[in-house]
Amino acid sequence: MKTSFLRHRLSSALAVVLATTCASPLALRAAETAGELPVEFAVLTHAPHVPPPIGRRHPARVIVNLEVKELVRRLADGVDYTFWTFGGEVPGMFIRVREGDEVEFHLNNSPDSKMPHNIDLHAVTGPGGGAASSFTAPGHSSQFSFKALNPGVFIYHCATAPVPMHVANGMYGMILVEPKDGLPPVDHEYYVMQGEVYTAGRYGEEGLQPFDPAKAEDERAPYVVFNGAVGSLVGDNALQAKVGDIVRIYFGDGGPNLTSSFHIIGEIFDTLYQESGLAVAQHNVQTTMVPAGGSATVEFQVQVPGTYILVDHSLSRAFNKGALGMLKVTGPEDKVVYSGKEIDEVYLGQASTAGSDASKREVALIAERKEAIASNPQIAGLSKEIQMERGKKVFLSACFACHQPDGKGLPGIFPPLAGSDFLKADKERAIRIPIKGLSGPIVVNGKPYNNLMPPQVFSDEQIADVLTYVMNSFGNEDGTVSPADVKRIRTQTQ
Numbered sequence: 001m002k003t004s005f006l007r008h009r010l011s012s013a014l015a016v017v018l019a020t021t022c023a024s025p026l027a028l029r030a031a032e033t034a035g036e037l038p039v040e041f042a043v044l045t046h047a048p049h050v051p052p053p054i055g056r057r058h059p060a061r062v063i064v065n066l067e068v069k070e071l072v073r074r075l076a077d078g079v080d081y082t083f084w085t086f087g088g089e090v091p092g093m094f095i096r097v098r099e100g101d102e103v104e105f106h107l108n109n110s111p112d113s114k115m116p117h118n119i120d121l122h123a124v125t126g127p128g129g130g131a132a133s134s135f136t137a138p139g140h141s142s143q144f145s146f147k148a149l150n151p152g153v154f155i156y157h158c159a160t161a162p163v164p165m166h167v168a169n170g171m172y173g174m175i176l177v178e179p180k181d182g183l184p185p186v187d188h189e190y191y192v193m194q195g196e197v198y199t200a201g202r203y204g205e206e207g208l209q210p211f212d213p214a215k216a217e218d219e220r221a222p223y224v225v226f227n228g229a230v231g232s233l234v235g236d237n238a239l240q241a242k243v244g245d246i247v248r249i250y251f252g253d254g255g256p257n258l259t260s261s262f263h264i265i266g267e268i269f270d271t272l273y274q275e276s277g278l279a280v281a282q283h284n285v286q287t288t289m290v291p292a293g294g295s296a297t298v299e300f301q302v303q304v305p306g307t308y309i310l311v312d313h314s315l316s317r318a319f320n321k322g323a324l325g326m327l328k329v330t331g332p333e334d335k336v337v338y339s340g341k342e343i344d345e346v347y348l349g350q351a352s353t354a355g356s357d358a359s360k361r362e363v364a365l366i367a368e369r370k371e372a373i374a375s376n377p378q379i380a381g382l383s384k385e386i387q388m389e390r391g392k393k394v395f396l397s398a399c400f401a402c403h404q405p406d407g408k409g410l411p412g413i414f415p416p417l418a419g420s421d422f423l424k425a426d427k428e429r430a431i432r433i434p435i436k437g438l439s440g441p442i443v444v445n446g447k448p449y450n451n452l453m454p455p456q457v458f459s460d461e462q463i464a465d466v467l468t469y470v471m472n473s474f475g476n477e478d479g480t481v482s483p484a485d486v487k488r489i490r491t492q493t494q
């Protein structure tokens with residue numbers, strides 16, 4: 001349904017491209033002076049994809065059709081949320097037009113919606129950015145037009161009261177107004193937006209979570225995420241590039257409240273276009289501040305293969321609330337640019353503070369509650385497959401940073417989990433490692449290691465899941481660990 005929608009958009013855009021290229025430049029100029037512009041349908045894309053460059057060097061009347069849908073979507077593993085969306089996903093669909101275009105905007109509110117919605121596009125010059133003109137009840141459609149006077153990368157969002165709630169529920173997206181002469185070509189363009197979700201439950205608390213107005217008012221977000229969900233840009237969903245490629249990311253902050261300190265671990269932004277504008281603001285930038293309701297565009301060339309981590313460098317948000325994504329770069333190594341033997345201290349610093357007494361107590365309480373639930377025979381009996389999937393997510397949120405996504409570790413620093421004889425030899429010891437951490441000399445597959453693994457703050461269930469995942473992945477093939485096993489070992493070691 002989603003792809004056919006997109007295909008429809010693409011094919012209508014193609015038809016228009018054909019139509020406009022058939023018209024002679026003279027006829028186009030005549031139409032322009034008569035105020036009659038060629039008509040096009042905008043190509044809209046879901047994140048992290050960006051519509052292709054405009055290409056055209058004359059203005060057009062561009063028709064945008066955007067549908068508001070309220071729907072339940074995954075926020076994190078086992079956690080659902082009723083999102084309000086521009087186009088069915090969070091963030092809203094990416095819109096791309098050209099400076100000087102006249103945009104005919106149709107906002108359609110699905111008949112299944114419960115709420116009225118509207119749209120305030122920061123690319124609009126005029127009161128409310130289109131908000132009042134686009135106020136649309138469920139099952140209705142509104143139309144307004146604006147001229148894209150200023151080039152830039154602009155946010156759009158719903159501005160229906162209570163506005164912070166509509167935005168926190170996912171009602172934000174981006175519109176790029178290309179400068180008249182277009183943008184420099186690059187190898188990949190990606191669309192990433194940060195936003196907070198104010199759930200009634202704490203981070204990771206399972207079930208369908210309602211919006212918590214008090215937390216929103218206090219700006220205490222249990223979730224800060226990229227592209228609408230924890231893990232939307234990790235593992236198989238990571239952004240992709242090849243060594244030598246130039247990558248451009250349009251990064252927006254939907255908020256509603258928090259400023260982002262956007263950073264990519266292991267990369268430097270060669271070029272930064274700051275705060276919506278498309279003039280080069282600065283070169284060689286490590287972290288750029290993106291205000292709520294604002295954007296930045298970054299460009300960088302990737303020189304070395306590996307996994308680069310997109311974060312809000314307010315790091316608790318990255319490592320405890322979900323604001324973490326990945327860019328996977330493939331291609332030949334360049335040992336001069338990067339030897340492959342350094343450690344990013346960020347991981348150790350963050351992980352070591354994570355073991356505070358409060359978190360331990362919290363983990364214990366959550367584990368107690370989870371065990372009470374699990375002892376209900378109807379709920380018990382989670383299949384190994386579910387455990388594996390959950391464990392994979394835990395692995396990708398913590399262990400991968402050191403043991404590497406393929407479990408092979410780094411020579412002399414992080415021992416391998418793939419084919420590890422150390423792991424296999426003693427299940428109880430394996431369970432103790434994430435709980436208590438591990439330091440001092442060990443030998444794994446005949447090679448010595450003498451380093452430090454900080455304790456991993458996870459619930460019994462998460463530790464059981466991640467160990468079960470590890471014991472059955474990367475060529476390892478057997479063993480399961482249950483939450484009860486973990487609880488028993490945790491009690492013994494405390």
Ligand SMILES: [Cu+2]
Pocket residue numbers: 084116117118158159160166171
């Ligand atoms: Cu709304």
